[in-house]
Amino acid sequence: MAEEPDGTIVLSVVIPMYNEEEVLPALVSRVRPVLADLGVPYELVAVDDGSTDRTAELLAAFRLGWPELRVVALRRNSGHQAALTAGLDRAVGAYVLTLDADLQDPPEKIPEMLALARTEGLDIVYGVRADRSSDTGFKRWTATAYYRLVRRLAGSQVPAQAGDFRLLSRAAVDALKALPDQQRVYRLLVPWLGFPSGQVTYERAPRPAGTTKYPLGRMIRLAVDSITGFSAAPLRLATWLGVGAFLICAGLLVYTLVAYALGRTVPGWTSLFTGVLFIGAVQLVCVGLLGEYVARIYTAVQNRPTYFVRHDSATPGTVPRPAP
Ligand code: UDP
Ligand code: MG
Numbered sequence: 001m002a003e004e005p006d007g008t009i010v011l012s013v014v015i016p017m018y019n020e021e022e023v024l025p026a027l028v029s030r031v032r033p034v035l036a037d038l039g040v041p042y043e044l045v046a047v048d049d050g051s052t053d054r055t056a057e058l059l060a061a062f063r064l065g066w067p068e069l070r071v072v073a074l075r076r077n078s079g080h081q082a083a084l085t086a087g088l089d090r091a092v093g094a095y096v097l098t099l100d101a102d103l104q105d106p107p108e109k110i111p112e113m114l115a116l117a118r119t120e121g122l123d124i125v126y127g128v129r130a131d132r133s134s135d136t137g138f139k140r141w142t143a144t145a146y147y148r149l150v151r152r153l154a155g156s157q158v159p160a161q162a163g164d165f166r167l168l169s170r171a172a173v174d175a176l177k178a179l180p181d182q183q184r185v186y187r188l189l190v191p192w193l194g195f196p197s198g199q200v201t202y203e204r205a206p207r208p209a210g211t212t213k214y215p216l217g218r219m220i221r222l223a224v225d226s227i228t229g230f231s232a233a234p235l236r237l238a239t240w241l242g243v244g245a246f247l248i249c250a251g252l253l254v255y256t257l258v259a260y261a262l263g264r265t266v267p268g269w270t271s272l273f274t275g276v277l278f279i280g281a282v283q284l285v286c287v288g289l290l291g292e293y294v295a296r297i298y299t300a301v302q303n304r305p306t307y308f309v310r311h312d313s314a315t316p317g318t319v320p321r322p323a324p
Pocket of ligand 1: 015016017018019020049077078079080083099100101102104211212213214
């Protein structure tokens, strides 16, 4: 692969951060030497996703002696995937690597990922978790179910156990930026692009400090966005539920008519009530499924930006903090 002209940024590392003051010093002390040892021009794009703790303050302090650190501050908390979008939109490197702030994914793997992409001419290098024994049993169980489901719905090109630790070439980043999608789930969108890819495996470490920013509600949201973004199968499921309910009801109707003919109509109360409840439940489920897709259409039609940048340290004249 041809060498980039002098001064051109080879690698942008994008790190979304939401209230990560506790882990930030440890993150910097591990990432900075790795990037410095790469021997190529780089930038670290820290996306401050509307943190309300001292994350912004710490980032400003780190920037003083570290010109490669670039801070993109969002106006408010917009979520992990939107923060990634903000970082990808603004990163300028020939390769862009995304990394969680919480050191669960080892920054020491970055040189290996970059070397693999450059020597093999790959556009995407996934970090794949070989071992999740540091995660809780519940997280492991939900993750296994999640990857099994999305691989079924979105296609087996989606690597199992690959989160948002990955390297992308400029071509892959530009392809992502050109997508109109709003509710993005990058771990499904990236494989779907169809670029040549490779992977490196690593052991997932426990979070050294701070708490997870993915409580159960957000995990469910990610799963629903993953499914509705890549498959209309649940809509068909609604049809099959309807067909099944119809068949059962047809059976019950025959039973009712026979019971009527035999003059035993009063004892039918139980089955009648069961039938009413059953149909009601099936209808609600189907309306709910429709609602998820309608909501997706709604956000797509609104076409609002998924994030607002309040400050970008690479853009002169913007203020890091709003006036108090
Ligand atoms: N994050 C973010 N905005 C949010 C939630 C999370 O930028 O609204 C960042 C967070 O700071 C971290 C990454 O997304 O860098 C992954 O979050 P976390 O490690 O808490 O998720 P988990 O590993 O527990 O799934
Ligand atoms: Mg994490």
